[in-house]
Amino acid sequence: xxxxxxxxxxxxxxxxxxxxxxxxxxxxxxxxxxxxxxxxxxxxxxxxxxxxxxxxxxxxxxxxxxxxxxxxxxxxxxxxxxxxxxxxxxxxxxxxxxxxxxxxxxxxxxxxxx
Amino acid sequence: xxxxxxxxxxxxxxxxxxxxxxxxxxxxxxxxxxxxxxxxxxxxxxxxxxxxxxxxxxxxxxxxxxxxxxxxxxxxxxxxxxxxxxxxxxxxxxxxxxxxxxxxxxxxxxxxx
Numbered sequence: 001x002x003x004x005x006x007x008x009x010x011x012x013x014x015x016x017x018x019x020x021x022x023x024x025x026x027x028x029x030x031x032x033x034x035x036x037x038x039x040x041x042x043x044x045x046x047x048x049x050x051x052x053x054x055x056x057x058x059x060x061x062x063x064x065x066x067x068x069x070x071x072x073x074x075x076x077x078x079x080x081x082x083x084x085x086x087x088x089x090x091x092x093x094x095x096x097x098x099x100x101x102x103x104x105x106x107x108x109x110x111x112x113x114x
Numbered sequence: 115x116x117x118x119x120x121x122x123x124x125x126x127x128x129x130x131x132x133x134x135x136x137x138x139x140x141x142x143x144x145x146x147x148x149x150x151x152x153x154x155x156x157x158x159x160x161x162x163x164x165x166x167x168x169x170x171x172x173x174x175x176x177x178x179x180x181x182x183x184x185x186x187x188x189x190x191x192x193x194x195x196x197x198x199x200x201x202x203x204x205x206x207x208x209x210x211x212x213x214x215x216x217x218x219x220x221x222x223x224x225x226x227x
Contacts, residue, residue, distance in 0.1 A: 032214045043116065043204060044218040051214060090157065094214055101147060101170050102206075102216060104157040 002027045002093045006105035014113050019063075019078040021108045023091030026072065032094035033074045034102065035065055039087045047089075050074060061085070086112045117141065118207050118219035126225045132193040135222045139186055139207030145169070146188040147208070147216060148180055152201035163188055195226045 007022040025031055032051050036044040048059025055067045065076045074091060088109045092102040117140035127133055139146050148160040150173075159172035163182035174180075177195075182188045192199060202223050206216040 036218075043118075043220045044206075045116070046215060046217070049215060100145075100208065100214055100216075101159040101162055101172060102149075102157075103159070106156050 002031065002103050004091050004093050004103055004105035006089075006091050006108050008108055009106060010109050010111065012111040012113060013081045015083055016080050019076070019081045019085065019110065021076040021089050021091075021110065023065075023074045023076065023105060024072050025074060025091075025093045027093060032100075033065075033067060034092040034094070035059065035063070035074075035076050036090045036092060036104075037087050038090065038107075044090065047076070081110075081112045083112050083114065086110055116217040116219065118205060118217050120203075120205050120219040120222050122222060123220065124223050124225075126227065127195060128227055129195055129197060131195050131226075132191065133195065133224065135190040135192070135203050135205075135224070137188045137190070137205030137207075137219060139188070139205070140209070140217055142210065143207035143217075144186065144210050145208035146182055146186070147206040148174075148188070148190050149204040149206065150201050151204060151221070152198075155201075157204075160190070192224070197226050200224055200226045 003026045005024045034049045035047040048057045050067045058064045063078045090107045091105040119138045121136045144165045147162045151157045160174040162170040180190045202221045204221045205219045
């Protein structure tokens with residue numbers, strides 16, 4: 001079975017600092033990996049996805065993630081945090097059963113301080 | 115705006131009651147997924163429909179059921195509600211040509227008192 005582990009349920013950074021949100025996955029087949037963002041009282045918005053093309057994936061709002069098979073990781077980064085980045089971030093893996101349901105990590109709440 | 119709509123936005127009801135949550139997928143999307151987001155269980159996949167047929171089932175309780183209609187909208191029915199069913203329920207839909215990218219609706223917040 002596939003699974004996702006997000007290290008750190010809360011991350012706090014200063015405005016302008018590097019953002020690093022960690023995600024490790026478990027999968028017996030090549031995975032499809034996703035990062036979603038959830039702002040307060042809103043639904044989930046796709047930030048970026050990895051689908052076995054380039055290992056470095058660029059997404060919206062300046063975020064990017066690198067797929068590292070040897071480390072089974074898909075960490076999310078942004079060089080310079082903005083106040084507007086404060087939200088909850090979810091890493092997800094697509095199910096290997098062929099039906100594409102998403103298996104989510106527990107989420108990381110990002111706080112950005114001035 | 116993802117193009118996926120869900121109604122109602124909020125629902126408050128009592129234990130033992132039955133409710134119906136509605137989802138309209140993006141225009142042209144054939145697949146609809148339902149997810150539950152709760153504080154103790156996180157985000158969990160419940161069920162998927164594709165063009166009117168059930169395609170995959172996750173951690174969905176027997177008290178819960180869903181269907182997808184010919185116009186492709188979907189309904190999630192929750193019955194004999196318990197306090198623990200209080201959660202955010204999301205619907206997502208998938209474009210037929212990019213079936214690994216799911217677009218999420220704004221969710222329905224269910225509160226069971």
